[in-house]
Amino acid sequence: MQQLETFQYDNKIVRNFAFATILWGIVGMLVGVIIATELFLPSLSLGLKWITFSRLRPLHTNAVIFAFVGNGIFMGVYYSLQRLCKTRMFNDLLSKFHFWGWQLIIVAAALTLPSGFTTGKEYAELEWPIDIAIAIVWVAFGINLLGTIIKRRERHMYVAIWFYIATFFTVTILHVVNSIEIPVSFLKSYPIYAGVQDALVQWWYGHNAVAFFLTTSYLGLMYYFLPKAANRPVYSYRLSIVHFWSLIFIYIWAGPHHLLYTSLPDWAQSLGMVFSLMLIAPSWGGMLNGLLTLRGAWDKVRQDPILKFMVVAVTAYGMATLEGPVLSIKSVNALSHYTDWTISHVHIGGLGWNAFLTFGILYWLFPRLFNTKLYSIKLANFHFWIGTIGIVFYAVSMYFAGITQGLMWKEFTPEGTLQYPNFLETVTQIIPMYMLRAFGGGLFLFGAIVGGFNLIKTARSGSLIENEEAQAPALGKETGEKFKNVYGHRWFESRPVQFFIFTVIAVAIGGIVEFIPMFMVKSNVPTISSVQPYTPLELQGRDIYVREGCYNCHSQMIRPFRSETERYGEYSKAGEFVYDHPFQWGSKRLGPDLHRIGGKYPDAWHYNHMKDPESTSPGSIMPPFPWLYTTSIDTSTTGTKIRAMQKLGVPYDDGFDKMANQNLLEQANGIRDNLKTAKINIGSDKEIIALIAYLQRLGTDIKGNKTARLKPNQNSDPGSTLGNSNYEGKQ
Amino acid sequence: MIRDLLNSITGIEIWPILAFFIFVALFVSVVVWTIRLDKRVINRMKELPLDSENQITNGD
Numbered sequence: 001m002q003q004l005e006t007f008q009y010d011n012k013i014v015r016n017f018a019f020a021t022i023l024w025g026i027v028g029m030l031v032g033v034i035i036a037t038e039l040f041l042p043s044l045s046l047g048l049k050w051i052t053f054s055r056l057r058p059l060h061t062n063a064v065i066f067a068f069v070g071n072g073i074f075m076g077v078y079y080s081l082q083r084l085c086k087t088r089m090f091n092d093l094l095s096k097f098h099f100w101g102w103q104l105i106i107v108a109a110a111l112t113l114p115s116g117f118t119t120g121k122e123y124a125e126l127e128w129p130i131d132i133a134i135a136i137v138w139v140a141f142g143i144n145l146l147g148t149i150i151k152r153r154e155r156h157m158y159v160a161i162w163f164y165i166a167t168f169f170t171v172t173i174l175h176v177v178n179s180i181e182i183p184v185s186f187l188k189s190y191p192i193y194a195g196v197q198d199a200l201v202q203w204w205y206g207h208n209a210v211a212f213f214l215t216t217s218y219l220g221l222m223y224y225f226l227p228k229a230a231n232r233p234v235y236s237y238r239l240s241i242v243h244f245w246s247l248i249f250i251y252i253w254a255g256p257h258h259l260l261y262t263s264l265p266d267w268a269q270s271l272g273m274v275f276s277l278m279l280i281a282p283s284w285g286g287m288l289n290g291l292l293t294l295r296g297a298w299d300k301v302r303q304d305p306i307l308k309f310m311v312v313a314v315t316a317y318g319m320a321t322l323e324g325p326v327l328s329i330k331s332v333n334a335l336s337h338y339t340d341w342t343i344s345h346v347h348i349g350g351l352g353w354n355a356f357l358t359f360g361i362l363y364w365l366f367p368r369l370f371n372t373k374l375y376s377i378k379l380a381n382f383h384f385w386i387g388t389i390g391i392v393f394y395a396v397s398m399y400f401a402g403i404t405q406g407l408m409w410k411e412f413t414p415e416g417t418l419q420y421p422n423f424l425e426t427v428t429q430i431i432p433m434y435m436l437r438a439f440g441g442g443l444f445l446f447g448a449i450v451g452g453f454n455l456i457k458t459a460r461s462g463s464l465i466e467n468e469e470a471q472a473p474a475l476g477k478e479t480g481e482k483f484k485n486v487y488g489h490r491w492f493e494s495r496p497v498q499f500f501i502f503t504v505i506a507v508a509i510g511g512i513v514e515f516i517p518m519f520m521v522k523s524n525v526p527t528i529s530s531v532q533p534y535t536p537l538e539l540q541g542r543d544i545y546v547r548e549g550c551y552n553c554h555s556q557m558i559r560p561f562r563s564e565t566e567r568y569g570e571y572s573k574a575g576e577f578v579y580d581h582p583f584q585w586g587s588k589r590l591g592p593d594l595h596r597i598g599g600k601y602p603d604a605w606h607y608n609h610m611k612d613p614e615s616t617s618p619g620s621i622m623p624p625f626p627w628l629y630t631t632s633i634d635t636s637t638t639g640t641k642i643r644a645m646q647k648l649g650v651p652y653d654d655g656f657d658k659m660a661n662q663n664l665l666e667q668a669n670g671i672r673d674n675l676k677t678a679k680i681n682i683g684s685d686k687e688i689i690a691l692i693a694y695l696q697r698l699g700t701d702i703k704g705n706k707t708a709r710l711k712p713n714q715n716s717d718p719g720s721t722l723g724n725s726n727y728e729g730k731q
Numbered sequence: 732m733i734r735d736l737l738n739s740i741t742g743i744e745i746w747p748i749l750a751f752f753i754f755v756a757l758f759v760s761v762v763v764w765t766i767r768l769d770k771r772v773i774n775r776m777k778e779l780p781l782d783s784e785n786q787i788t789n790g791d
Contacts, residue, residue, distance in 0.1 A: 084779060156772075158779040224780050233777035238765040245761045249754060271747045278754065506757070513750055 005153070005474050008467035009082045011369050013095045015464055017075035018362060018369070020103060022452045024071055025355070027110075028063030029445040035060055036438035038623065039590070040431050042613075045623045050114040052623045054549030058125040059113040064350060065123060067106045069214055072358040074098070074141070076221040077164055079365065081145065084161055084224065086154045086472040090147025094140050101137035105130060117187040120546035120582045121202050123209055124178050128189040131179040138175065142168045149496045153472040157496060159240040163220030165496075166248045166503050170212040173511065178205035184644045185637060188543070192648060195577025196263055196525055199585055203258040204511075210346075211251040214354055215317075219247075222290055222314065225361050229306045235292035239285055245506060247282040250275050252510030257328035260337065261559040262585065263574035269330070271513070276328030283321030290314040305380035309360030312388060316352020320345060335410070338555055338589040340430070341402030344395050351391045351444055359383065359451055366455050372462025379454045387447040393440025401433035410563040418566050423592040428619050528575040531701045533650045534694070536638050536660040537667040541694030543641070544687050546584065548625060555586035556595040556698070569596035569699070576701060579650050591622060598700035603671055604678035606692045628688040633668075635661050635685075667693060 038044045038053045045052045082089060089095050108130050112118075118125040126134070145168055149161060178201055181189035193201050227234050234240060256264060256272025291314055294301060301307045323345050327336050336342060367374050374380060408426040411419035420426050534542060545551075558564050560571040572595050577583055601609075605616055610628060613620040642657040668684035671692055675682060682688065 080780070154779065156776055156779065158776060160780070227780050231781070233781060237773045237777045238768065241765045241768075242758075242761050246754075246758055249757055253750065267747060271750060274747065274751065275754075509753065 003473065004471040006469060006471050007086075007088055008469055010078070010089050010092060010095065010466075011464060011468050012466045013089065013092075013099060014075055014079045014365070015369055015459075016099050017071050017078060018365060018455075020099075021068060021071040021075055021358060021362065022448075022455060024063060024067035024106060025358070026445070026448050026452055028060060028068045029441070029448055031056055031060040031063060033438060033441045033445050036434065036441050039621055040434045040438070042621050042623045047624055047626050049116065049548075049625075049627050052548070052625070054552045054623070055114050055116060057552045058118060058122075058549060059110065061123055062109050062113065062125060063106070065209070065213065066109070069218075069354050069358070070102065072354070072361070073167070073213075073217040073221070074102070075365070076225065076361055077145065077217070080160055080221070080224040081148055081164065083470075084154065084158045085148055085152030086470065087148060087152050090144050090151060094144040094147075098137060098141045098144060101133065101140065105133050105137060108133070112187060116547040116549075118547065118549060119179075119181065119189060119191065120549075120551060120584060121178070121191065121198075121205075122551075122587060123206055124175075124202070127187045128179070128181055128183050129186065131175070131181075135172075135175060135179075138168075138172060142172065146496070146500070153475050155475060157499065158224070159234075159237070159244060160220040160224040162244050162499065162503070163216045163223065165500055166244075166507065167212050167217040167220070169500070169504055170208060170216075170248075170252070170507050173507075174205045174208050174212065178202060182644050182647060184640050188637075190581040190641075190644055190648060193581070193583075194648070195580045195583050196574045198581065198583040199259055199262065199577075200256070200264065200268075202583070204252075204255040204515075207255040207258055208252055210349070211254075214349065215251075216248065218354060218357055219243075219286055221361060222286075222310075222317075222357060225357075225364060226290055226293055226310050226314070229304070229310060229360065229364050230294050230297050230300065232293065232297060235289050235295065239289045243282050243286040243289060247279075247286065248503065249506045249510065250279050250282060252507050253513060254279060254328070257333070258587065260328070260330050260333040261561070262557050263572055263577070273328050273330060275510075276325045280322060280325050284318060287314055287318035287321065290317075305377060305384050306360050306363045308381075308384045309356045309363065312384075313353050313357035313360060316348050316356065316391075320349040320353060323348065334559070334561065335406040336402060337559075338587070339402035339406045340398040340433070340588075341406065342588065344398035344402060347394055347398070348391070351387075351394065355444075355448075356387065359387070359448075362451070362455055366458045367462070369464060370459050370462030371465050372458060375454050375457035375461060379450055383447045383451040383454065386443050386450070390440045390442070390444030390447060393443065394437055395440075397433040397436035397440065401430040401437070404433075405430055409567070410561070412563070418563065421567065423567070424617055424619055427590070427621060431621075525578060526573075526575045527578065528573065528702060531576055531578060533579045533645070533652055534697065535667055536642060536664040537633075537690050537693040538697045539641055539645070539694075540633050540635075540638065540664065541690035541692070542584075544628070544691050545694055546582070550594075551584045551586040553586075553588065553590035553622070554592065554594045555589050556583075556593065557585040558593055558595050564593070568593045570702065572699075573702070576699070579645075581645070581648055581650075591620075594695070594698055596699035596703075598696045598698040599703065602678065603674045603692050603696065604680055606695055607675055607678075607680055607682070607688060610688060610691065625688075628691060629682065629686055631687045632683075632685045633664075633687055633690050635664060638664055 034044070034051070035053050035056050038056075042053075049055065078089060078095065105126075109126055112127060112130065113125060117127045119127060124131075145164060149157065149165075180193075181191045183189045191198055191201075223234060223240060253275035254272055256268045257276045258272075260269050260273070291311070294307070294311065297307075301311055326332055327342070327345060363374060363380055405426045408420045408429065413419050556572070558568045558571045565571055576595075609616040609622075610625045612624055613622040638660045639657040642652055642660045646652050646657070665684065668689045671689050672682065672684035
């Protein structure tokens with residue numbers, strides 16, 4: 001036997017991330033409950049722009065994903081990695097940099113998002129300087145992770161570590177590729193992609209952020225902490241190997257299931273659907289592996305709140321990963337998309353899988369970090385039950401709301417007209433469900449606060465073992481090589497660099513396939529000659545639309561169903577979005593689709609609607625936007641924005657940037673005069689004027705020009721034939 | 732129809748089929764690998780999280 005080396009585990013960094021997890025978890029959930037309440041009590045926003053639903057919703061999603069779960073990942077990784085590698089973290093300074101860097105990014109997000117600084121791309125809303133900071137801090141984490149693995153004293157890399165490696169690599173690629181943007185000012189940028197291409201990149205990112213940020217990292221934690229809590233090894237290590245490779249290979253392909261029935265090419269949609277269905281296999285393999293780890297220990301589950309949390313977490317993982325593929329079936333998606341069904345689905349994953357596993361780990365970890373006992377097992381049990389009831393309230397109400405609204409949208413009278421032509425009817429119908437949802441979320445939040453109290457009390461009753469001493473033999477060349485027949489997976493497990501490379505290949509294959517349509521689409525989107533770039537005023541209006549987060553509630557993508565073309569008008573064409581940096585298709589309809597809103601109502605209607613939504617739409621749950629009537633359009637940016645758009649290939653004439661503001665003023669005066677005829681007096685320099693200009697432009701390019709011609713090389717594509725749709729889709 | 736957008740790319744329809752076969756090949760090789768793994772290796776790997784409990788460890 002080799003000589004033992006003595007070293008110390010860094011517990012302080014684990015404690016820091018653990019406290020951050022608790023803090024940001026409560027903050028993120030609180031914001032969630034606030035926005036859930038605003039949906040049935042719009043006046044709660046008090047007319048304040050910073051706490052309006054559409055600005056707070058990105059804060060909620062970013063806080064729970066990147067602040068709560070993010071810190072949870074780092075807490076679990078820093079604890080388990082040191083022990084699995086039998087070494088201290090690679091570099092203490094990097095650990096500290098990682099911790100404080102990540103917290104600063106969260107604070108920056110909490111300041112910028114409510115202030116309206118956003119890229120307008122879901123779960124990637126943070127603006128370019130913060131994007132760069134994220135990349136730097138994330139890579140610091142990666143260096144620390146890989147450095148620790150390389151200096152390990154245990155030859156074999158346990159399955160949890162593989163999941164960490166896959167998480168690090170894939171999230172890096174996702175973040176970088178999706179964040180390529182041209183800055184136009186310190187906190188404003190345009191993505192280099194437009195329209196369909198931007199949508200593909202965004203949902204390749206969005207889907208895989210769920211896959212590789214919220215799932216693979218937490219699967220790694222499950223494979224470490226579940227056996228620890230149950231004090232028995234994982235049910236089948238072989239199954240975990242199959243789970244890992246098939247999961248990371250398949251996950252990356254499934255992104256297009258977020259874009260079913262949109263203007264995305266059909267074959268890419270089918271590819272997304274098939275791979276989503278295949279995902280059931282590895283996901284359920286992993287879930288069963290987790291649950292079966294508890295075989296013979298179910299008596300413990302009855303008494304131990306930690307195991308209770310973990311069992312519900314793994315079960316919720318199983319439910320969410322069955323439901324996800326089901327929602328990817330096109331005919332199911334036709335009903336579920338844009339409704340609260342999706343919201344329910346993600347909260348089964350978020351509240352059940354991520355939050356409950358986090359709570360289980362926290363309760364397991366604190367007594368060990370602080371060398372004491374849990375302050376109150378009773379309170380932990382209370383937390384478990386109130387959290388579980390909260391999830392039930394949340395999920396059931398949202399399923400009910402989603403399916404009800406989805407069916408109402410599609411309901412026709414025997415005469416063939418829409419049963420509920422007024423969108424608002426389908427909203428007011430489900431308001432009681434929104435109340436139940438907020439109640440469920442409130443219970444869950446209360447449970448989290450009780451949990452935080454319990455954990456802080458636990459910490460106070462003990463003292464932190466900052467540096468925990470351990471011993472292990474150094475990793476000699478032949479240490480532990482007792483087994484012959486070194487082949488197959490065995491070879492990988494002791495070679496982190498090669499392992500990393502193979503992980504990269506597995507993930508990259510799917511990524512490349514996803515990118516092929518992305519690049520092909522760019523050269524294959526049929527150009528519709530009547531689709532013109534936005535005027536300077538419309539461009540400014542569009543940026544206001546993005547700033548206020550309108551996409552959080554309104555889609556701009558009419559699917560080719562009779563129920564949608566009847567309600568909204570002609571279905572959306574890929575060629576209509578070629579100048580949209582970023583695309584604003586949205587993913588949820590809390591209000592109606594806006595792609596053909598242009599010209600539907602007079603300017604005065606929009607003016608009144610945005611000032612007091614109930615004046616034009618009684619019962620509306622849209623918040624008012626009073627600041628648009630007092631704030632002036634920032635015309636100092638017009639020229640820069642036009643130049644940025646030119647760089648991105650938008651065909652404005654040379655030198656147009658210099659005349660842009662004059663053009664802007666002329667159009668604004670026109671709208672002002674138009675409003676005057678409706679006895680509304682407002683200066684032409686106000687932001688509402690720009691927003692009206694943008695809304696009135698939306699979807700109109702192809703309306704009055706049904707004879708619009710395609711460019712010669714595209715005329716074989718029947719998809720761009722304009723005119724009324726005769727495609728009715730599956731109803 | 733917009734759904735036929737990319738059909739002008741030669742041979743694109745084979746793409747999903749190809750993707751499926753790549754996956755099946757990968758899946759089968761991983762399964763074969765794991766079945767052929769030495770039982771002792773498996774048991775050793777399984778125990779890794781458990782032998783790193785808050786205690787002084789002595790390796791193999």
